[in-house]
Amino acid sequence: MRDAGGCNLARGGPYVVTWGRSMKGADKTGRSKGNSRFVQLHHYILECEAWRALSPADRCVYLAMAQLYTGTNNGSIALGVRRAAELASVNKNTAEKSLQALQDHGFIERVVQGGFSRKTPHATEWRLTAFACNKTKLPGTKAFLRWSPQMQNAVPATRTALSQLVGQLARDMAVTVPATRTVGGR
Numbered sequence: 001m002r003d004a005g006g007c008n009l010a011r012g013g014p015y016v017v018t019w020g021r022s023m024k025g026a027d028k029t030g031r032s033k034g035n036s037r038f039v040q041l042h043h044y045i046l047e048c049e050a051w052r053a054l055s056p057a058d059r060c061v062y063l064a065m066a067q068l069y070t071g072t073n074n075g076s077i078a079l080g081v082r083r084a085a086e087l088a089s090v091n092k093n094t095a096e097k098s099l100q101a102l103q104d105h106g107f108i109e110r111v112v113q114g115g116f117s118r119k120t121p122h123a124t125e126w127r128l129t130a131f132a133c134n135k136t137k138l139p140g141t142k143a144f145l146r147w148s149p150q151m152q153n154a155v156p157a158t159r160t161a162l163s164q165l166v167g168q169l170a171r172d173m174a175v176t177v178p179a180t181r182t183v184g185g186r
Helices: 049-053 056-068 081-088 092-104 157-172
Strands: 108-112 125-128
Touching: 056 081, 056 092, 056 125, 081 092, 092 108
Parallel strands: none
Antiparallel strands: 108 125
């Protein structure tokens, strides 16, 4: 039954207005039924320095990974380079650089390294640092909030510690370590 304006009055009286669309999949208040999935980006993520420093391809790969996050699989998000390239519509090499950039900027962390070394190849498993890890039950680190442009070209602490250890061993053993030369041999 419709009124003069074409409004559907069949269910709930004049307050449920459908304007010719069926109410299939909606409850009596007009809200949709079921679980519609979506990707949520909070303003604190969009306004941080790390997000602004990402390239558009990096952001597309992050959104592709966030799309795979179901709310219960953080730490088990399986995404290889080829699948990331496919989902983000970028080249495989670009996807690989984007995954590295997302790691460097603190948006994702690798949980399990993927590879072809097994009988059946498996993809790398990731976690989004904005959310709690469902594997370890630890809260989200939100490492991207601590990122700064000065950190971008910094040497990782493990490499620095290793070079200090090698230097100390060389001094202890009284071995002469040759000085590095600059370009031009001077």
